[in-house]
Amino acid sequence: MPELPEVETIRRDLEKLLPGQIIKDVEIGAAKLIKEPGVREFKRRIKNKKIKGVRRRGKLLIIELSAGFLTCHLKLTGQLIYGEKDNKAKIGFLLSGGKYLNFNDLRLFGEIRLVDDWRNLLQIRRMGPEPLEADFTFETFKGMLEGKKSRIKPLLMDQAFIAGVGNLYAAEALFRSGIHPARTVNTLKPKETEELFLHIKGVLKEGIKYRGSSVDDYRDASGKKGFFASRLQVYGREGESCSRCKAKISRIKTGGRSSYFCPKCQK
DNA sequence: CGGGGCTCCTGTGCGC
DNA sequence: TGCGCACAGGAGCCCC
Numbered sequence: 665m666p667e668l669p670e671v672e673t674i675r676r677d678l679e680k681l682l683p684g685q686i687i688k689d690v691e692i693g694a695a696k697l698i699k700e701p702g703v704r705e706f707k708r709r710i711k712n713k714k715i716k717g718v719r720r721r722g723k724l725l726i727i728e729l730s731a732g733f734l735t736c737h738l739k740l741t742g743q744l745i746y747g748e749k750d751n752k753a754k755i756g757f758l759l760s761g762g763k764y765l766n767f768n769d770l771r772l773f774g775e776i777r778l779v780d781d782w783r784n785l786l787q788i789r790r791m792g793p794e795p796l797e798a799d800f801t802f803e804t805f806k807g808m809l810e811g812k813k814s815r816i817k818p819l820l821m822d823q824a825f826i827a828g829v830g831n832l833y834a835a836e837a838l839f840r841s842g843i844h845p846a847r848t849v850n851t852l853k854p855k856e857t858e859e860l861f862l863h864i865k866g867v868l869k870e871g872i873k874y875r876g877s878s879v880d881d882y883r884d885a886s887g888k889k890g891f892f893a894s895r896l897q898v899y900g901r902e903g904e905s906c907s908r909c910k911a912k913i914s915r916i917k918t919g920g921r922s923s924y925f926c927p928k929c930q931k
Numbered sequence: 932c933g934g935g936g937c938t939c940c941t942g943t944g945c946g947c
Numbered sequence: 948t949g950c951g952c953a954c955a956g957g958a959g960c961c962c963c
Contacts, residue, residue: 665955666957733942739957740940740955741942741956769940770942771941771942771955771956772939773939773956773957812932813932813933814932814934815934818934823958830956830957831956831957878956916952918935919935920935921957922955925961
């Protein structure tokens with residue numbers, strides 16, 4: 665599932681490929697993915713727009729056009745792959761260089777929008793801080809946790825709390841911090857809060873360094889897998905031995921989602 | 932404010 | 948062996 669490191673990897677790839685090219689045409693195989701504006705209007709307005717840059721906010725990929733922005737949310741199974749025409753692609757953008765930007769999406773949860781200003785999107789206005797930006801400091805993080813009574817794992821996955829963290833990186837950050845996923849925030853000791861702050865940043869940076877984790881369908885902009893999956897210590901490893909203490913990795917539900925953790929290392 | 936449950940969708944994998 | 952169903956998950960939404 666694409667989270668911040670996966671989307672950032674795609675962004676960096678596309679930033680090298682797209683700027684300067686013009687969107688000549690769009691082929692729409694799954695109209696439901698186009699959320700805004702209507703499909704006809706989308707087709708009409710996207711044509712002949714020049715690509716100026718590629719940005720990211722949280723898990724949202726933002727392609728800056730000569731007028732307006734094309735935003736893509738990959739959700740669970742979305743892929744943005746640059747290359748030849750792909751007949752399986754749900755949406756295919758034909759570019760002036762002759763190549764295609766293919767949007768694949770097995771489960772059709774993805775969301776594509778053409779908007780005047782991405783900053784006005786409700787999901788953006790609600791979105792919490794970027795965890796890898798300099799202004800996301802320990803002081804900021806402490807302040808954000810103050811007065812909260814929720815369990816830590818669903819909170820980390822809440823995009824309004826922190827942008828870009830999903831199930832996988834939340835699980836790994838909590839493992840590295842020795843914090844049980846069902847712990848309530850108000851029971852965290854100062855030392856644990858500090859560990860968590862450092863490991864959120866650490867695990868996300870490492871995810872980017874290894875070009876993301878291809879547990880399921882994630883691929884980079886060239887269609888290649890990331891390398892981070894083999895470095896996962898708890899996510900998807902139920903029943904396997906903990907790399908630190910050899911206890912068996914457990915799985916519980918928090919906020920309706922699977923949470924993998926080591927029952928011995930995480931309290 | 933918090934938490935649970937449902938919804939969208941479809942390939943995978945388990946149980947019978 | 949083969950079928951059918953539960954499950955997975957990001958995020959919005961409803962409800963208590």
